Amino acid sequence: MTDLAAALAGTGVTATGTLRANLLAPALVAEALRRGEGRLSEDGAFMAVTGQHTGRSVQDKFVADEPETTGDVWWGKVNQKLPADAFKRFAADVRAWLGARGELYTQDLYAGADPAHRIRVRLVTTNAWHALFARNMFIRPAAEELAGFVPDFTILHAPEMEADPAKHGCRSTTAIALSFAERIICIAGTSYAGEIKKSIFTVMNWLLPARGVLPMHCSANVGEKGDTALFFGLSGTGKTTLSSDPDRRLIGDDEHGWSPSGVFNFEGGCYAKVIDLSAEAEPQIFAATHRFGTVLENVVSDVAGKLDLADRSLTENTRSCYPIHYIPNVVPEGRAGLPKNVVMLTADAFGVLPPIAKLSAAQAMYHFLSGYTARVAGTEKGLGKEPQATFSTCFGAPFLPRHPEVYGKMLAERIAADGADCWLVNTGWTGGAYGTGKRMSIRHTRALLKAALDGSLARAEFVRDPFFGLMIPKAVPGVPAEVLNPRETWADKAAYDRTAKELVARFEKNFETFVGAVDDSVREVAIRAAA
Template structure:
């Protein structure tokens, strides 16, 4: 990696700025955001903000500098390319746009393992964005040991600046540009705060494999003997909810590394979805939304300044950002031992997949590379057909390298650790969306507990004719017919047609992996047809 003087860059930006507030603590940032009319307080003291036109990430506007380090390593089908000259022009123009603005500088850490740690400096004109990233990354001196030489990263956050496609090589006036050689990030033209945290994850995902660390978009918690469990899943599958368990200390809820020594959290906070947040089903997350200095993104407030979590008038992607230490059960040092259990979560809106299935290591890699869930097609009246979503490694937008790089690493980790892999469906049964019903959270928790505590290790299993994985015949406390989805449908032949349809979608998606698709342990369509 090219040596780069990050402090010189930070000093240049500071010299242009009207002022720089250095490492303000949360109460100061709350006050500054209120003074600048960037936010308002909820009845409980959380900070309510709006992100404007962008209420989610802009993956098509993400670019990576194409240079000697990245030219033959980056998965360019998944990322736009920007020349070094274009990036330098963008950086110079972004710095100029910061001139005269008061800036907030936060010096934070990413990576709870001091041997795989980043020293991240974020420079932004927005107090609430500074508070957001202070909540989400690791605050030096809190819980986690600081390494002797963290890899420096600088994030230049200029939401008010508009890029010029002709000048900067961007697609629109919004751009997220990453220079992997120098570990410099520029975010412009969007106020959606998730871009800041995901840019750190993208840098980590590029560099970590070269150090033998598997970067993972997953949550993780600990069993009674210190062994870790991993929870992979796309938005809406229950990743955050199911990993928040008062009986299992949380390592982290979103981004982790798996090294030779175990699992470590990349972050120091949680970025939880709050749509339809229920205090009974998700008490820990709900309590976190009521604390001072939690950042609530695009959550509608009523006249009494109380959050209305079922109001989607701004977006369904409403979020809460809070430090991990506010949760009641967290892992010491945000680290854990070698994983014993790997869980892939899916919300199958087709109503086909069983609520739990055991995977062989080969099947685990297949489902990891597939990254499947299904969502309702839309909110228009009469539209009830589900849509399949496949995101490689359960986080394709943040994976700069080809998915098979991460897949090969997962295969090696599963083999060396002996971890058991499970597929858990939190979606529909008795029919697809609009006909069936969502699998109840109580049943899902019982199934998950049985998978985690070893109750299913020696359970009687059936082999699914179509998908090939093993499904338990009985689990205490769970209705037996729920374990065989075909039995929950009123029309068994309709289930068969839907199952073949879903299997075909899996097959079609995996074709992008070329020759590897032919040997993949995916759905066995020929056998099912017979």
């Protein structure tokens, strides 16, 4: 019998119906099937459809404007102000709505594999599959650790509730609102499970800088010699794919902290984008996607449950969420030593950036603050035929509650203190822009990364690119020499020059925001048009 008071302690929710606390994966799957929340694939993965919202509702994210925190929040489009009294009304209505449901599910979980920096999270939700998602995604405490569990942050998850803009101060019937002072996250009006994951990432991005820990939107793995590597990158750049390397052990695929003692995963699971996923290119993720206990969001199958991972009829943003131990070669404790290599990934749809370049510490901070990638038609609604440059500072602007310079300076300090080598890797297009060129060969990318991570590439001979100031290696085993210099892959060299200049101008305009907040060394390496 669930102790309602203990299971809901710290949440403010008063429930009179059935509450199921900390069910294990098999029981959660059974509950989700009983309630008709979805169905199973032929391999036993749970398939959920999220309805109207198949991605994050970035325009519906709010932060409570509270005296204790207001001076430190990066207010604007990313962190929209919600008056403290409006947040209180919203939270009270979410609590009341949850308390009136006949069935609730709770999960008590950790965020942060390093005990010195972890937080305790309690999720209250109406759906068993959302509870399973959270259980897969976060770190699962041992049974004995659940006794007396007191949450540091609570997620009140009411996906079927409609927010009221007039009463709650939000924009629509969907709202994701965080109070750092009250340590509560309220989610209403969206079933997309990524909101649960990213709300806690935002919390970690708030808490850790004050502890001297850099929170990062990156994947991480470690080699046989204990050489840790970080992979920064926005969605679609290959962060998850490239860190899932059979020759290296995976620390985590998305969110990490870099402390003076090493790197640690925030999560206990993976949330992989699986559109066009293949067993040949990504065997580990493919296998995990076809297992019992995995949660699939908006993935399509036939009537027998056979997955069609190329089907985009629901969304381009199809997802697979599974416990990290579904990947065979992982670091079970979720921690490793200080990074030896920092890799920044970009999918350049303009086709003008090199497949790999070595960065100085100042260039690393510049590209970290820039957070460049490019989107192409077909990946998002509303995109035209031409690629669109996207700059997401620190490779994770939507999840940064503090000013970007806080994270940029911490990165520079950590690189300087720990002596990591830094690389920019283009997983996008070569031989021309999107529509003319072709996607960079993953075989070539893996060969380049292997040389970078084993230390041999750092000793290579480099030449400076005239447009972006990047140091490009002259030769790398397993990669044709002409591939290394992007201009040489274009048949029309004049077209390359024009396109490169266009991208330079975009970098230059984007960096205007940060010019006054960085030191001279970063300003000197900033990409700018030739005088």
